[in-house]
Amino acid sequence: MLVKTYGAAVLGVDATTITMEVNLGQGISYLMVGLPDNAVKESQQRIKSAMENLGFKWPRKGITINMAPADTKKEGSAYDLPLAVGLLAGSEQVLGEELEDYLIMGELSLDGDLRPIKGVLPIAVRAKDEGYKGIILPSSNAPEAALVDGLEVLGASNLMEVVLHLNREQRIAPEHIDIEAQFQQKLEEATVDFRDVKGQENIKRAFEIAAAGGHNIILIGPPGAGKTMLAKRLSTILPPLTLEEALETTKIHSVAGRMRQRNSLISTRPFQSPHHTISDVALVGGGGFPQPGEISLAHNGVLFLDELPEFKRTVLEVMRQPLEDRIVSISRARFSVDYPASFMLVASMNPCPCGFYNHPEKDCVCAPGVVQKYLNKISGPLMDRIDIHVEVTPVGYDELTAKRNGEPSSSIRERVVTARNLQRERFSATPHLHCNAQMGSGELKKICQIDAAGNELLKNAMNRLNLSARAYDRILKVARTIADLANSPHIAPEHLSEAIQYRSLDRENWAG
Numbered sequence: 001m002l003v004k005t006y007g008a009a010v011l012g013v014d015a016t017t018i019t020m021e022v023n024l025g026q027g028i029s030y031l032m033v034g035l036p037d038n039a040v041k042e043s044q045q046r047i048k049s050a051m052e053n054l055g056f057k058w059p060r061k062g063i064t065i066n067m068a069p070a071d072t073k074k075e076g077s078a079y080d081l082p083l084a085v086g087l088l089a090g091s092e093q094v095l096g097e098e099l100e101d102y103l104i105m106g107e108l109s110l111d112g113d114l115r116p117i118k119g120v121l122p123i124a125v126r127a128k129d130e131g132y133k134g135i136i137l138p139s140s141n142a143p144e145a146a147l148v149d150g151l152e153v154l155g156a157s158n159l160m161e162v163v164l165h166l167n168r169e170q171r172i173a174p175e176h177i178d179i180e181a182q183f184q185q186k187l188e189e190a191t192v193d194f195r196d197v198k199g200q201e202n203i204k205r206a207f208e209i210a211a212a213g214g215h216n217i218i219l220i221g222p223p224g225a226g227k228t229m230l231a232k233r234l235s236t237i238l239p240p241l242t243l244e245e246a247l248e249t250t251k252i253h254s255v256a257g258r259m260r261q262r263n264s265l266i267s268t269r270p271f272q273s274p275h276h277t278i279s280d281v282a283l284v285g286g287g288g289f290p291q292p293g294e295i296s297l298a299h300n301g302v303l304f305l306d307e308l309p310e311f312k313r314t315v316l317e318v319m320r321q322p323l324e325d326r327i328v329s330i331s332r333a334r335f336s337v338d339y340p341a342s343f344m345l346v347a348s349m350n351p352c353p354c355g356f357y358n359h360p361e362k363d364c365v366c367a368p369g370v371v372q373k374y375l376n377k378i379s380g381p382l383m384d385r386i387d388i389h390v391e392v393t394p395v396g397y398d399e400l401t402a403k404r405n406g407e408p409s410s411s412i413r414e415r416v417v418t419a420r421n422l423q424r425e426r427f428s429a430t431p432h433l434h435c436n437a438q439m440g441s442g443e444l445k446k447i448c449q450i451d452a453a454g455n456e457l458l459k460n461a462m463n464r465l466n467l468s469a470r471a472y473d474r475i476l477k478v479a480r481t482i483a484d485l486a487n488s489p490h491i492a493p494e495h496l497s498e499a500i501q502y503r504s505l506d507r508e509n510w511a512g
Contacts, residue, residue, distance in 0.1 A: 003090040005082040006103050008126050009074055010119035012290070012337030013251050015126035017103070019068045020079070022086035027062030034067030037075045046077070047084045049110040054160050059091040073334075075289050078117040081106035081136070084159060085166070094166050101133040102154075104162075106141075112159040114138035118257035121250055124148040134174070136162055142175040143264035144254060147247060149179075177264060179243070192233050195408040199395040203230055206390045206502060208412050211237045212419035213481030214435030216323070216345040216385060218308065220504065221392030222362070223355045227348035230392075231304045234346055235269045236409035238302070239417045245300045248340065252299055256292050270301030272343075276310040284318050290330045290337050295322055298343040308347040309377040316382055319345075323385045326438075345386065349378075360393060375505070387437060387474045389504040419484040436481045441473070448476040454493045461500045471503045478502055 002023045008015040030044055048058050065083065067074050082104040088094040105123060107115040116138050124145035127135045134152030135145055142155025154172040156162045164170040194204060203219070203226075210217040211234060219227040241249065250266045253259050259266075274283060274294045285293030295303055305311060322328050326342040351357040352371040357364040364371070420435065426447065427433035439447065450458065458475065461467060467475075479491045479499035486495070 001090050001092075003086050003096055003099070005086040005089070005099050006132070007079055007082040007105050008103060008123040009072060010122055010255055011335065013122055013255055013292070013339060015119065015122040016072065017126060017130055018072070018074065018079075020082050020086050021066040021068060022083070022090045023064045023066075024059055024061040024087075024090040025064065028060060030063045032065045032067070034065075034070040035073045036067060036079075037073065039077050040067075040074050040079055043077065043080045043083055043108075046080055046108045046110060047087065050080075050084065050108045050112040050159055051088070053110065054112045054158075054163075056088060056093055056163075057091065059087060061091075063087070073289070076117070077107040077115075078105045078119075080108035081114065081159070081162065084108060085162060088163060089166075094163050095168070096166075098166055102136050103127040103130070103132045103134075104136045106136070106138045106156070108159060114156055114158055116140040119255045120144045120259075121147060121247075121254040124151055124153070125251075127151060136165070136172075143177055144250070144259055146175040146177045147179060147250065147264055179265065193236060193409045194233050194412060195405045197226070197230065197233065197406050198402060200226060200230065200392070203390055203392055204406070204412070206388055207234055208237065208416060209478060209481050209485065209502075210234070210344070210346075210388050211239075211412075212416045212485050213387075213423070213477065214344060214437040215387035215478060215481065216437070217347075217388040217390065218383075218386045218505070219346075219348040219390050219392050220351050221348075222359050222394060223350060225392040225394045227392050228304075228306055231302075231306075231346045231348060232271065232273075233409065234344070235271045235302050237412040237416055238269050238344075239413070239420050241267055241269055241300060249300045252292050252296055252340065256297060258297065270298050271304065272298040272301070273304040273306060276305075276307050278311070278315060280312075280315050280318050283315055284322060284328050284330075284341075285339050286330050290332070290339075292339045293328070295319065295341045295343060296328060296339040299340045301343060303343045303345050305345070305347045308349045309374055313377065313379070317379065320381055320385065323382075347386065358391070383505060387478055388502040390502060391504050415485055418487070419481065422484045422487075436477050436484070439477060439480075444473055444476055448480050448491060450476075450479075450491050450496065451493075454491060454496050457493050457496050458500070461496075465500070465503075467500075467503055475499045475503060 005020045007018045009018050032041060051058055085104055089096040105117055107117055109115055120141040121144055124135055125148055128148050128151045134154055136154045139155035139157045142153050145153045153175040155175050156172055161172060165172045221227055246265055246267050253266055272294045281287055283293050283295060285291060285296055322341040328339040328341045330337050352364055352366045352374050354365050356362040357371050423435050479495045482495040482498050483491050
């Protein structure tokens with residue numbers, strides 16, 4: 001007897017339908033084909049134990065299972081449930097009349113309970129696109145799948161509930177969530193706020209400009225100056241995620257298995273902060289069976305690299321293409337996948353190995369040339385993609401103990417959102433442009449025009465501060481963002497003056 005059940009395999013951030021063909025014939029053999037990996041092959045032991053512990057009978061026949069398409073590799077334990085249902089239907093312990101209506105996925109434990117799986121959201125999207133009536137999966141994954149409108153989501157806690165539902169003895173209640181209400185509820189959830197930051201007004205201003213224009217930013221300062229503390233608050237002033245961005249971000253975290261149980265939607269911008277010992281693959285994604293890396297998990301959010309020179313140079317260099325194209329392409333012999341990677345890079349570093357170069361009170365003990373060697377760990381092409389360089393100085397005791405709170409993140413965010421709306425209108429005719437940081441040379445000439453006074457100011461700055469040539473475009477982009485924050489249609493000399501001060505590391509002889 002031949003029975004078909006349906007599941008899905010996740011490739012990249014999308015899913016493809018997998019058909020489980022279970023045939024029961026003569027003999028007592030068990031054969032599985034269709035490129036299953038070891039975890040899929042081991043499902044026989046899990047399924048058999050689960051069936052027997054729930055009172056079902058293991059078919060005493062020749063079992064042949066084909067997972068089609070046969071040239072697509074199947075990985076993981078999420079195929080346990082559709083395979084078990086196929087075996088039960090083939091041995092007439094489950095009615096097979098509704099099997100073609102559902103896409104079924106889930107991992108079985110030996111007692112028949114269902115454990116959560118990864119990649120539920122793209123699987124649910126695929127089920128809807130393929131015209132399935134619904135999806136059956138572990139109950140802990142049901143809220144995530146319920147984000148897909150128009151799909152019946154059935155969350156089961158064990159194999160017996162699935163069997164009773166398919167036998168029409170005890171139906172599983174579909175999962176329902178109010179996406180809009182949940183989205184709005186979580187928008188304002190934040191554990192940090194700029195109001196808690198004492199002093200550092202110039203750094204707050206730099207973060208406001210970076211958030212308003214989508215600019216990458218690097219902080220240079222001694223230990224304890226507050227670089228990490230400030231960076232963690234950047235996501236609180238970025239524009240709120242749209243529902244479309246939230247779903248896209250949730251899909252990536254679902255594929256990576258980073259979704260917490262009963263948490264169905266990521267509605268706040270991600271903040272990823274990998275340790276400097278991270279490998280190339282862990283940062284950009286990949287592996288034998290590709291998974292998204294840290295830069296994709298930071299999609300629509302912030303990637304914070306603390307102590308930037310301590311990262312391996314090869315790790316930093318693999319970020320150059322994603323920073324430019326905002327997508328990661330991973331190619332293998334049999335396939336290639338693309339992961340979104342549109343993130344803001346925030347980096348921090350000490351100015352030298354001892355950490356006290358240019359410190360207002362403490363002396364640097366590094367030997368001559370060591371500071372420049374330390375900075376040279378970061379390549380020019382990577383630094384070229386960072387628009388704003390800010391020197392962070394320690395906060396004095398009086399500022400640190402002041403009882404007055406700073407400006408809250410909500411107030412800063414309002415100005416950022418207003419500036420982003422101006423940019424959205426400006427770039428409405430160019431689909432790939434969303435903010436000033438993404439402008440190319442063509443848009444730069446058209447949008448960032450300056451008058452004679454501004455041109456003279458920029459010329460003098462380039463000559464007197466010995467700014468490098470790559471600083472020119474960055475200054476214009478940042479100046480355009482400063483003008484947007486001031487609601488100015490043109491770039492004025494004062495906007496250029498402020499932008500020029502954010503190019504510390506481009507000044508010749510900055511490191512002595």
